[in-house]
Amino acid sequence: MNSADRFPETPTKFIETLDSESFKAFLHALSHSRYQEGQLLSFTLPIAPIDPLAALELHEKKSERFFWDHPGNNISISAAGKVKELKATGAGRFDEISKKTRELKKKISAYTSITHSMAGPLFLGGYSFGDHNISPIWKKFGAARFILPEWTLVKTGSRYLLTLIIEREEKAIHDIYTEIIERVTDFLNISGKAGSSCTRQNSDEQNILCNFQRVNEKSRWIDRVEKAKKHISEKDFEKIVLARTVEVKSKHPLNPTLLSYHLRQSYPECYNFIVQIDDDTSFIGATPERLASFENGVFKTEGLAGSASRGKSASEDAAIAQSLMMSEKDLEEHQFVVRAIDDSLSPYSYKVDHPNRPQIKKLNNVQHLFTPISASIKEGVQIHDLLKKLHPTPAVGGYPKTDSIPHIQEIEQIERGWYSAPVxxxxxxxxxxxxxxxRSALLHKNHAHLYAGCGIVSDSDPESEWDETLMKFEPMTNALNEL
Structure with a gap:
């Protein structure tokens, strides 16, 4: 190795893996490989424990941030910055994202100091509910958008993995090594801040929330439910999910990481997420519904439909759960979901497994009928293939899908954007x-658009469905009131 290839000393034992012979061999091989335009370098190494949400809060860049957390599944991810962006729109957006991922994969050279399924580059983002997403408040998110971030921190079990993405360009190997050291050191400084400081996220002034629900919103909702039931009685479809939105204005700018902290504390059984597009705009939620997880050819999803409130005592809570398990209306609504998932997965799977009867999933303020579903997936099937087939499930769309979905926007008269879509x-x-x-909201500066929906079947009661939307707004309104 000549003098130009000498590596500087690493500043801490914490990144001593970057002094390893295997890492230097990787860089040496890279230096002798032909430079490819647009080539990206990925580096993954273990790092000391730090809450991924805290890392996100303390990172100086506020735009292009992502957070994903499910304490029950013992996984948490945060990421920031944007190296590459994958976008698509229209009916072929799932296939296009899959194609663009395969093309980008060819340009990525990856090094990891640890063998783990979560090591290496991650793509983070989601899809809109519909094939196109052009409404003013949602336009920045697009119909499908995923980013390859500058850094990703993954907590999986007791492991913490940091992945950095660097654009190779025509940099000398020495410069690449120096850049890695600088960026890891910057991240360690963030870790140090998390362990030694306590930063207040809002002022001592009381926050004031104003609800901008439209006049006659309840009567409008009842009219829409009756219209949906008329379609059902005329055999246009068997079930449709209708959503509504309310706008909330805060006295202070809304902080997505602080909101997510409150949601995580209150709803540890849920997937807590942040998709932040710029300094002012974020999509945030605490959703109980998994659409898809995919690992080693095993696919997991779930049916979640049929809802009831929680009780004020153990006996009342048990009685409500029992009533939900016996409710013909809710069981019918739930069965639509399970049947549709079975039909969607069958062409891609050797076998689909689930219990014959639903269970109860209890959250902080609501309980649902719940059926866990797993499937062994055929070789060559990609996760975007399954997302395309599953979305939207009857839990957020309707049944049959092809008959009900075209009527949703016509009846709802709102723009869903990424609400009820895959994230x-x-x-x-x-x-x-x-x-x-x-259970989500679109945030922009000091405004929040909250969303909630209900499944409508032949014997749905509009008043009860209205009350259900109020119950489903609670996670977000409670978190906003904590600010």
Whole structure:
């Protein structure tokens, strides 16, 4: 190795893996490989424990941030910055994202100091509910958008993995090594801040929330439910999900990481997520519904439909759960979901497994009928193939899908954007996880658009469905009131 290839001393034992012979051999091989335009370098190494949400809060850049957390699944991901962006629109958007990922994969050279399914580049983002997404408040998100971030921090079990993405350009190997050291050191400084400082996220002034629900909103909702039931009685479809939105204005700018902190504390059974597009605009939620997880050829999803409130005592809570398990209306609504998932997965799977009867999933303020579903997936099937087939499930769309979906926007008269659509992550190791983005809100400066929906079947009661939307707004309104 000549003098130009000498590596500077690493500043801490914490990154001593960057002094390893295997890492230097990787760089040496890279130096002798032909430079490819647009080539990206990925470096993954273990790092000391730090809450990924805290790392996100303390990172100086506020735009292009992502957070994913499910304490029950013992996984948490945060990421920031944007090296590459994958976008698509129209009916072929799932296939296009899959194609663009394969093309970009060819340009990535990856090094990892640890063998793990979560090591290496992650793509983070999601899809809109419809094939196109051009409404003013949602336009920045697009119909399908995933980023390859500058850095990703993954907590999986007791491991913490940091992945950095660097654009190779025509940099000398020495310069690449120096850049890695500088960026890891910057991240260690963030870790140090998390362990030694306590930063207040809002002022001592009381926050004031104003609800901008439209006049006659309840009567409008009842009219829409009756219109949907008329379609059902005329055999246009068997079930449709209708959503509504309310706008909330805060006295202070809304902080997505602080909101997510409150949601995580209150709803540890849920997928807590942030997709932040710029300094002012974020999509955030705490959703109980997994759409898809994929690892080692095993696919997991779930049916989640049929809802009831929680009780004020243990006996009342048990009685409500029992009533939900016996409710013909809710069981019918739930069965539509399970049947549709079975039909969607069958062409891609050797076998689909699930219990014959639903269970109860209890959250902080609501309980649902719930059926866990797993499937062994045929070789060559990609996660975007399954997302395309599953979305939207009858839990957020309707049944049959082709008959009900065209009527949703016509009846709802709102723009869903990414609400009730797939949000999540995937990597190049065949792993990925997506949730259905319900119990969510679009944030812009000091405004929040909150979304909630209900499944409408033949015997739905409009008043009860209205009350259900109020119950489903609670996670976000409670978190906003904590600010």
């Amino acid at each position: 999540g992550w995937y990597n190049l190791n065949g792993c990925g996880e997506f949730a259905v983005a319900i």
